[in-house]
Amino acid sequence: MEFEAVIGLEIHVELNGTTKMFCDCPNRPGDEPNANTCPICLWFPGAMPRFSQEALEKAVLLCLGLGAEIQPRSVFDQKVYYYPDLPKGYQLSQAHLPLSRGGGIEITDGSGQRKKLRIHHIHMEEDVAKLMHEMEGRTPISLIDFNRAGSPLVEIVTEPDFRAPEEAMEFLKALRTQVRYVGSSECSMENGTMRVDANISVRPQGTSQMNTKVEVKNMNSIRHVGDAIAYEIRRQCAAVQAGEAVVLHTRLWDPDQKATVPMRAKFEGPCVPDPAVPVIELSREWIEAMRARLPEMPSVRADRFVREHGLTAEEAAFLNADPEVAGYFESVVREGIAPRTAMHWVTTQLMPALRERQLELGGSPIAPARFAVLLRMLSRDEINANAAREVLAHMFDSAESPEVIVGARGFQQVSDPGALDSLISQVCEAHPAAVADVRAGQGKAMGFLIGQVMQASGGKANPKKIRELLAQKFGAKA
Amino acid sequence: MDSICHYRNSEPAASGDGPLRGLRVALQPNFSVAGWPAEAGSKALAQFTALEDATIVRRLRRAGAVLWGSTRMSEFGFGLRGSQAGGALLERAADVELVLDLMGESRAAASRAGVCGFKPSYGLVSRCGLVDLIPSMECCGLLSRSLAQIREILKVVAGPDEGDFSLPDEKAPDFSSQAIDPSRIRIGVLREAREALSAGAQASLQASVDELARAGFSMVEVSLPEHGLFPVVHRIAGSVEASSCAGRYDSVRYGARAPGGKNWNGMYIRTRGAAFGALLKSYLIQGAFFQFDRYGAFEDACRIRARLVAGMERLAAEADFLLLPAVDGAAPEAPATLAETYAQFAPTLFANVTGQPALFLPARPGAPGAGFQLAGPRRSDPRLIALGEHVLKGRKGGGQ
Numbered sequence: 001m002e003f004e005a006v007i008g009l010e011i012h013v014e015l016n017g018t019t020k021m022f023c024d025c026p027n028r029p030g031d032e033p034n035a036n037t038c039p040i041c042l043w044f045p046g047a048m049p050r051f052s053q054e055a056l057e058k059a060v061l062l063c064l065g066l067g068a069e070i071q072p073r074s075v076f077d078q079k080v081y082y083y084p085d086l087p088k089g090y091q092l093s094q095a096h097l098p099l100s101r102g103g104g105i106e107i108t109d110g111s112g113q114r115k116k117l118r119i120h121h122i123h124m125e126e127d128v129a130k131l132m133h134e135m136e137g138r139t140p141i142s143l144i145d146f147n148r149a150g151s152p153l154v155e156i157v158t159e160p161d162f163r164a165p166e167e168a169m170e171f172l173k174a175l176r177t178q179v180r181y182v183g184s185s186e187c188s189m190e191n192g193t194m195r196v197d198a199n200i201s202v203r204p205q206g207t208s209q210m211n212t213k214v215e216v217k218n219m220n221s222i223r224h225v226g227d228a229i230a231y232e233i234r235r236q237c238a239a240v241q242a243g244e245a246v247v248l249h250t251r252l253w254d255p256d257q258k259a260t261v262p263m264r265a266k267f268e269g270p271c272v273p274d275p276a277v278p279v280i281e282l283s284r285e286w287i288e289a290m291r292a293r294l295p296e297m298p299s300v301r302a303d304r305f306v307r308e309h310g311l312t313a314e315e316a317a318f319l320n321a322d323p324e325v326a327g328y329f330e331s332v333v334r335e336g337i338a339p340r341t342a343m344h345w346v347t348t349q350l351m352p353a354l355r356e357r358q359l360e361l362g363g364s365p366i367a368p369a370r371f372a373v374l375l376r377m378l379s380r381d382e383i384n385a386n387a388a389r390e391v392l393a394h395m396f397d398s399a400e401s402p403e404v405i406v407g408a409r410g411f412q413q414v415s416d417p418g419a420l421d422s423l424i425s426q427v428c429e430a431h432p433a434a435v436a437d438v439r440a441g442q443g444k445a446m447g448f449l450i451g452q453v454m455q456a457s458g459g460k461a462n463p464k465k466i467r468e469l470l471a472q473k474f475g476a477k478a
Numbered sequence: 479m480d481s482i483c484h485y486r487n488s489e490p491a492a493s494g495d496g497p498l499r500g501l502r503v504a505l506q507p508n509f510s511v512a513g514w515p516a517e518a519g520s521k522a523l524a525q526f527t528a529l530e531d532a533t534i535v536r537r538l539r540r541a542g543a544v545l546w547g548s549t550r551m552s553e554f555g556f557g558l559r560g561s562q563a564g565g566a567l568l569e570r571a572a573d574v575e576l577v578l579d580l581m582g583e584s585r586a587a588a589s590r591a592g593v594c595g596f597k598p599s600y601g602l603v604s605r606c607g608l609v610d611l612i613p614s615m616e617c618c619g620l621l622s623r624s625l626a627q628i629r630e631i632l633k634v635v636a637g638p639d640e641g642d643f644s645l646p647d648e649k650a651p652d653f654s655s656q657a658i659d660p661s662r663i664r665i666g667v668l669r670e671a672r673e674a675l676s677a678g679a680q681a682s683l684q685a686s687v688d689e690l691a692r693a694g695f696s697m698v699e700v701s702l703p704e705h706g707l708f709p710v711v712h713r714i715a716g717s718v719e720a721s722s723c724a725g726r727y728d729s730v731r732y733g734a735r736a737p738g739g740k741n742w743n744g745m746y747i748r749t750r751g752a753a754f755g756a757l758l759k760s761y762l763i764q765g766a767f768f769q770f771d772r773y774g775a776f777e778d779a780c781r782i783r784a785r786l787v788a789g790m791e792r793l794a795a796e797a798d799f800l801l802l803p804a805v806d807g808a809a810p811e812a813p814a815t816l817a818e819t820y821a822q823f824a825p826t827l828f829a830n831v832t833g834q835p836a837l838f839l840p841a842r843p844g845a846p847g848a849g850f851q852l853a854g855p856r857r858s859d860p861r862l863i864a865l866g867e868h869v870l871k872g873r874k875g876g877g878q
Contacts (some may be wrong), residue, residue, distance in 0.1 A: 039529050043517065043726055045609040046510040046532060048642050079723045080769060084742060089725015142742065196849075270769040272722040276605070278643045392615040 002205040003240070005233045006213075007162035007198060008120075011175065013154050013185045014193040015058040021126045021152035022049035022092065022277075029130070029148040041150035043088035048276050051076075055124070055152035056280065059099055060185040060290050062154055063122050065182035065297060068103030070287045071074045074123075074280045077271035080095065084144060086128045091097070095271035098123035099280070105178070106299070107170035109163075117171050118159040127151040160199070160210070165229040172196065172319075177298050181323045191222050196225050201246065202236045205233075206471060215262050218252040224375065228253035233258050254268055280439055307364055311340035319343065325351070335372030349392060351442045357396060365397055374402040386459045387411040408459070416461040420453070420469055423461065427452045438474050446470060480567035483514050486547040498634060499542035501627065504572035507552040508562065509618075510607035511535050518609040519551040522727040524734055532607020533639045534576070535619055536749050541634040546572045546645065552610040553758045554724070557819045558583055559812060564591030564621055572686060574631060575621040580612050581712060581806075581819075584619020585838035589804050589848040590842045594870075596620045596628050596863065598636065599856045600833030602650065606641035611723060612716045615830040616789050625867045627854050629653045632859065653860050658868035660694030660783020666797025666854075667697060670705035671825065676808035678875035682847025683803050691843055693872045700796050702789045707782055708828045714768055714779035715831075723763025729753035760816055787832045794855045799865060802828075802851040826851065835859045843872055 020027050021038035039047040048405050052194050063070055075097040078090035104118040147339055155176070162168050175250045176187040176194065187194040201213040216232050218226045231253075234412040236246055251260035296304070298320040305316035305326075320326045325346065334343040348369065354364055374395070378388045406412055414420060427449060437445035446467070453466045484507050492650045505511070517523040531539065539545065564587040566572035566746040577584040578599040585795035588595025610616060618635075620628045622655035630653075639651030672683055691697045728798035729749045736752040739745030754762065761830045793800065803825045813819040820827075829836035834856050840849040852869075854862040 010869050044529065044724060045516060045523060045526060046528065046530075046607045048644075050641065050643055078725075078727065082725065082746075084746075087728050088728075089728065089732055092723055270771065270773055272718055272776075273614075274609075276642075276644050384680045 001241070002164055003202045003233075003237045004205045005229070005236075006160045006210065007165075007168060007202050007229060008160035008166060008213075009156075009158045009162070009171070010197040010199070011156040011158075011172070013156065013187060015055055015062070015064065015152040015154065016183075016185050017058050017152050019051060019052050019054065020150035021052055021124070022150055023052075024050075024408060025150070029127075029145075029149050029151060033143070033145040033146055033147060035147060036372070037146045037149070037286055042341045043149070049092060051280075052152065057154065057290065058262060059122075059124050059152075059154050060282075060287070061182040061229075061294060062179055062184040063103065063182075064287075064291050064294050065120070065178050065463060066103040066119060067107065067124055067158070068119060069205075070100050070282060070283075070290075070321075071097065072282055074099045074282075076124075076274055076277040076280075079125075079269055079271050079276045079389075081269040083128075083133050084142065087144070089403075090269075090275060091125060091127075091128060092153075092277060093125035093271070094123035096273075096292035104158075105171055105174045107165055107167060108172075112389075115167070115168065117161045120157045120159050121152050121435060122156050125155060127153050132365045145475075159168050159200075165226040165233070168198065169222050169226040170228055172225060174298075176222075177321055181295055181298055183295075188227075189219070192220075195402060195446050198225060198229050198232070200229060200232045200236065202240060202347035203333070212248050214246060214248070214260075216253055216356060217250060217263070218254075220255075224253055224255055227255075227258060228260055231258065236261065264302040270382055285346075291382060293324070298323070298326070305329075309333060311339060311343055315343055315347075318347065324359075329360055331368030332372050332375065337375045341375055345371075345388075347388060353392060353396070363394075365399065366392075366452040370395065370402065377402060378404065379465055381413055381415060381462055381464070383411050384413050384460070384462060388415065410460070412460065413462045414460045415465045417469060419467070420457075420461060420465060423456045424455050424466070424473065425470055427456060435474075438470070480550055480641065482562040482571075483567060484548045484550045484562075484751065487514075487545050490544045490546055494632070496541035497630060498538060501543045501574060501630075502572045503538055503543045503574050503631075504546045504566035504670065505571045505576040506549055506555065507546075508551065508578055508609040509535060509549075509576055509768070510609070511545060514548065516609060518727075519553045519555040520727065520754065520758070521734065522724075522729040522750070523609070523732055524729075525752075526605070526732040530607065533569050533604035533641050533800055534635045534636060535607065538631070539634045543631075543634075551578075552583075552622050554609070554720075555580055555616070556720070556758055556761065557581070557813060557822070558586055558590075559757060559819075560586065560812070563587035564593065567593050567621060567623065567662065568589055572690040573622060573624075573628055577619045578608065578616055579619035579830065580767060580871060581716070581823040582828050582836075583823075583835060584621060584736050585804055585826050585851060586823065587619075588621050588838045589812055589840070591621065592848070593621055593623050594840065594866065595838035596625075596631065596866075597829055597836045598859050599835045601645050602636045602835075602857065602859060603632075604635075604639035604642040604645060606639055611725060612719045614719060615712065615716055617830075625797060625863050626655070626871065627861050629655065629860070631864075636859075638693075640838070649858060651860050653863070653869070657862045659860075660868070661696075663799065663865070664696045664698050664797045665690055666700035666800045668705065668793075668800055668802055669701045669803050670703065671828075674706070674824065675803055675806050679803055679806045680759065682807075682841070682845070683801075683850065684843070686801060686850040687848065690869065691868060697801075698797055700793050700800070702793060704782075704785075704789060705828075708786060708831055711779045711783045711786060711829050712827045713764075713774055713816070713820055714781060717761050717765030718768045718776045718779075719765070719807045719825065721762045724754075724758075724762055727753075731873075741765055755816070757816065757819065759845050762818055764816065783831055786828075790832050790834060791826070791855065798854070799858075800853045802853060804834075804849055804851045805847075807847070826835065828845045829853055832856075835862050837862055839866055839869060858862065 025036045076092045077095045079093040080090045098121040100122045108114040128195045130145045142339040179187045198216045201211040250263045252263045302316040303312045434445045486559040510532040516528040550561045552561040563577040585595040694875040736748035739748045809822045810818045813822050
């Protein structure tokens with residue numbers, strides 16, 4: 001029997017607000033343990049939560065960026081469960097009335113078709129404390145760091161629309177891009193600002209039943225999410241074929257074993273309304289004002305790049321995978337550089353050069369205007385492409401303008417016919433056979449001669465000009 | 479005094495020159511006062527010392543009130559078992575006492591002490607800094623011989639607080655004294671509340687009705703057929719909230735450790751088991767049962783609660799205020815079980831379910847019974863207190 005997988009994701013995204021969700025403590029979980037705490041986020045008796053407007057705005061922008069519909073009324077509940085990382089015994093979460101419903105992301109599935117993966121809802125919640133287990137001493141001890149307790153989170157719950165691990169990976173990459181675009185989170189699985197749980201079940205191909213699902217946790221990269229889902233599908237298919245029942249439970253992904261291992265029975269605690277946290281009522285005007293703050297989303301921007309700048313859909317999508325790159329590209333174009341030149345030089349020269357130097361676009365010395373000066377010299381034939389690459393390398397080490405670098409290091413392109421003519425004559429004398437081939441109309445030999453002249457010029461000659469002059473000399477077509 | 483006092487302030491200096499200058503206030507150790515023990519009557523919080531003043535405490539201090547100390551209280555203020563609320567007034571050690579009112583404790587304590595007791599509207603006074611148990615029901619009650627003092631305190635403590643986001647933004651009503659014209663006020667007697675009383679308590683209530691009628695008020699009978707559901711709703715919704723909220727009072731964090739646990743989980747379970755008293759434990763277990771096993775019943779209780787609130791609001795069309803019994807003499811004096819506790823507070827817990835203000839007035843000297851309650855619509859607090867002052871003034875004037 002053929003099986004198909006039914007997969008849904010639950011994604012926790014840590015918002016990058018400056019404070020925690022219910023108090024004014026800095027939202028910096030990485031600081032010295034327990035440095036960022038107060039009676040509210042230590043959940044001391046008598047303390048009352050004070051909901052942060054900034055957390056709300058970050059969460060709303062995130063929802064709007066994913067096409068979700070903000071609910072006019074949402075409510076926090078006490079989600080009851082007990083664990084030492086949550087010593088107050090409940091987590092403030094929106095169990096019944098979430099912040100938004102609907103929304104989704106379009107991806108390209110395995111057969112090349114566009115497919116929309118729907119989001120069921122997005123709710124806000126507070127993060128819990130972090131446990132640290134010290135096993136080294138005579139008595140192993142567990143320590144609790146409350147820096148993360150109360151950090152603002154949203155949980156994105158998808159519909160079970162996914163059928164393959166690759167779809168989950170595509171979705172997560174697109175989600176990460178969208179959320180980074182709106183600026184609500186860094187969405188790094190490696191750093192724990194994005195945490196993904198996958199719910200997986202299998203069923204005979206073509207049926208519509210929903211079978212018992214298994215929850216898989218503990219993946220710390222998008223790659224691991226794909227691997228864990230693929231493993232779990234294989235495991236469940238084998239179990240069903242062997243006539244075993246799938247039981248509702250939670251499994252942990254073990255990246256070393258490349259397998260999921262059972263953790264516990266899945267536990268859903270009850271939720272009790274918390275009258276200490278006010279009901280969140282959002283007016284249509286406020287929601288629209290937030291929508292106006294939304295930057296242009298990647299898919300919209302990519303369409304515009306195709307329309308306005310004449311890029312292909314692939315080129316536009318590539319630039320838009322990172323909002324910084326797309327913004328940089330547009331800044332360069334605004335400086336008057338042809339879009340194709342800008343696209344080509346940003347993606348094939350600038351980005352690799354940054355990676356090589358382990359620099360980020362934002363913090364690099366190559367500001368868009370400075371880069372545009374270089375490209376302008378290139379398009380005016382003041383330098384050639386070889387020289388431009390070298391000037392770019394120098395621009396990382398010196399703050400001087402590209403013009404100054406070109407002048408000081410003699411990168412100017414030689415286009416003067418007098419100077420080129422003497423080089424051409426030398427080359428022709430040295431390579432009579434190639435000259436004969438060119439006279440016989442062989443294009444390849446022409447290329448050879450141009451290369452030789454370039455070499456003789458120390459790479460500074462204008463190749464277009466050489467071709468012109470050679471063509472004149474031999475009466476061939478340029 | 480030690481039998482009453484839980485913590486005695488060793489430096490009770492009058493701090494400010496405000497309107498409450500020199501007023502001596504006693505409170506319970508579930509109101510946070512920075513540096514004072516705040517165990518809320520429970521071993522679960524043994525060794526817990528408040529880090530900050532509750533908003534109400536800060537406002538009292540600023541207005542010049544003197545914090546006398548805290549009185550012994552029942553576990554988390556639930557019921558009056560072990561409570562000495564009212565004792566500081568009887569000993570003339572304090573002028574006013576703050577007593578958390580979860581199901582009528584402040585009014586019942588006032589009745590025991592023979593003083594006035596007032597439970598404000600829910601949302602009028604900040605709960606920031608109160609060690610809570612049933613957050614949607616409880617609020618700071620005030621005990622005093624003088625309703626004018628209660629008014630003066632409310633002037634200072636009522637109104638929005640940036641520490642308590644659950645309070646409405648509206649300004650506190652004006653607590654200045656105001657005149658009452660009995661001929662323009664109808665007072666309703668809730669038939670179902672009266673019928674639920676024992677014969678003796680009914681007679682006491684009738685004496686109160688007669689007193690108000692003689693004072694010139696129009697007395698009318700009103701009816702809320704669902705009145706009997708108040709205790710059920712309070713018990714289900716209240717126990718669920720308590721069970722969830724008390725998760726915070728995990729004991730372990732404040733230093734308690736019960737031996738014998740095999741791992742952290744066992745240690746927590748044993749410590750919590752040892753920390754809570756029998757009555758509270760049975761309440762929390764009941765709440766956990768509804769949370770985990772009968773959630774539907776909890777949701778029903780919340781729905782019925784909304785209906786009861788609407789029902790009481792409708793009565794405002796027939797009567798400006800309500801006259802209600804405060805105690806039922808047939809109920810046990812020192813309840814030991816949940817059922818007995820709920821029986822004791824059956825006449826008072828309606829106001830915690832609806833959030834409306836309720837005032838206990840001691841009986842006229844020589845009249846049967848301890849006294850009665852007056853209640854008004856939500857946020858009618860200043861008029862309700864003015865009504866009480868009018869009634870008490872009538873007694874002094876001998877106009878019976």
